[in-house]
Amino acid sequence: MASNISFNGSSPKGIDFGKKVNILHISVQDSPIGISLDNGQNYMTLPVGKHTLYIGIISKALINGSGTWQVIGSTDI
Structure with a gap:
């Protein structure tokens, strides 16, 4: 099951996926x-554009920006 997070602008306190993830699908508009x-x-x-990052296991990320973006965190473990 994926954790889907949409946001406009920065996330100075971070975004919490609510579970451990190791794949991020990111759409930057x-x-x-x-x-x-x-x-x-x-x-x-x-x-x-659209990006897929295969990363180590995390449950939180910080994002700086002023535009519209969406992050979907998932796992293959």
């Missing part, structure tokens, strides 16, 4: 976003 998977230590910039 308006302008690039920065995503951190390590509590804000490092950010990766994602341009407008």
